[in-house]
Amino acid sequence: MFDAISIAGSGLSVHRQWLDSVSDNLANANNVTSTDENAFQARYVVAQAGEGNSGVRATGIEFGDPEGRVVHQPDHPLADEEGYVRYPDIDMSEQMGNLVMAQRGYQVNAAVVDRAKETYQAALQIGRNQ
Template sequence: MGAFDMLRIANSSLGMHQTWLDALAHNIANANTVRATSENAFQAQMVVASSLPSGGVDVTRIEEGDAAGILTYSPDHPLADADGMVRMPAMDMSVQMTSLVQAQRGFQASVQVTKTAQDTYGAALSIGQR
């Protein structure tokens, strides 16, 4: 595998991890989004990735969570229905935070691979200059 292959694969990983980080940030920012019971709940985004035959990874699709959400009793909320219920996202914050750490680590690893590939390519170019 050459330096350019390493760069291509690391670049695909950076793109996938950035998409994953963006989706997680969107989910976490909307963890407390309240909706009326007549509306769909906020739906968490889940990134689905797959490996490429030539190496690397690509985002296959982004799936959305449960639109039904969780009905919560909150009679003082302005969006509450006659029974005092509102619709909250069906999302586990601990899962979101764990995924955030995983996505950050993957992004950091991809950056390190990119740096190593650049160093390798630079070293190869400097051989011809001596």
């Protein structure tokens, strides 16, 4: 029972980090920089299964392309001499899909923790009644 709580807790941690990175990506998807600067780099959580019953853990963050995408916007204050600016290369539909998956994973792991806690409390009640 304690393994279930520990494993689900590790899943909660990784899914929270995933939610944080997706929300960061979504919040910065429209950041504009000049063409002589790097674009905002999307963040992607790298997760790895632990040994035995240790659950999962985030092993790092991978970053998207600093080149981003160059867009012609001659009226933008950051535009270069040719009228180009740089945006992050973030696909909103991909990020929204990631957001749904991370949210569902978080919800499932939270439900496992709740069920394990309820089971533990029921076992304690059985022990008290005898």
